[in-house]
Amino acid sequence: MDFSSPLIQGTLIKRYKRFLADVQLADGSIVIAHCPNTGAMTGCAEPGWQVWLSPSDNPKRKLLYTWEVVLTGQRHWIGINTHKANKLVKEAIQKNKIAELIGYQNLQAEVKFGEENSRIDFLLTDPEKADCYVEVKSVTLLHDSKGYFPDAKTVRGQKHLRELSLIARQGKRAVLLFCVQHSGIQSVQVAKHIDLDYANELEQAMLNGVQILCYSCEISSEKIYINQSLPFFS
Secondary structure (H helix, E strand, O other): OEOOOOOEEEEEEEEEOOOEEEEEEOOOOEEEEEOOOOOOOOOOOOOOOEEEEEEOOOOOOOOOEEEEEEEOOOOOEEEOOOOHHHHHHHHHHHOOOOHHHOOOOEEEEEEEEOOOOEEEEEEEEEOOEEEEEEEEEEEOEEEOOEEEEOOOOOHHHHHHHHHHHHHHHOOOEEEEEEEEOEOOOOEEEEOOOOOHHHHHHHHHHHHOOOEEEEEEEEEOOOEEEEEEEOOEEO
16 A cells, blocks of 8 residues: 555654653744544654654544654564555455455455444455455554553453354354564464453454454555565454
8 A cells, every 4th residue: 555645754753642742843833633543553653763754635623644654763663553454455456465354255344243233344255155254353462572452451452352152153254354564573362461451352252253363564665565465462
């Protein structure tokens, strides 16, 4: 996925109130950028790191910049915009870049499913296959080359696992796909130390037949795309 317009480089001053970030641009001016990430962003938002912002030409927007990527002090690239995860996965599925999800004729996004008023990120269908429900999660929390999810307690994430378990028990295909937007992460595992309830739900989901996939991304200031599978450890 190429960025629709060239990104603007700056230096992060601070992230605050979850959705805001102060950034100093090359000309010395300071702008407030929208931070499209509701997570804790541990290890992703250190003052002084290089960041890249996408500009908006919409005059109705209060904030004219969106924080897209960051280059850490360890030279790791991180995709900050968690909304991009679904777009990255959709593009990869359509281009047959995810081996486990090749061969479906139809792809629908945001389809209602389950018993708890949920929407699945993608529903893949084909006359020759069982329906495949795909839930996407963005991973950016790094420790010792391992990626962890979640980076904060997530009741919503626990609900998604229960819904996927239900789908699997019904004989359909249920997939939890971790989209890793951090170039330093080489494997993924559940963050039991952060959300034990999520870890327990995930263990039960796997017992019920939910499939876990992990894919990393190639990230730069020009583009982001899914490039390879990573191992998962429960």
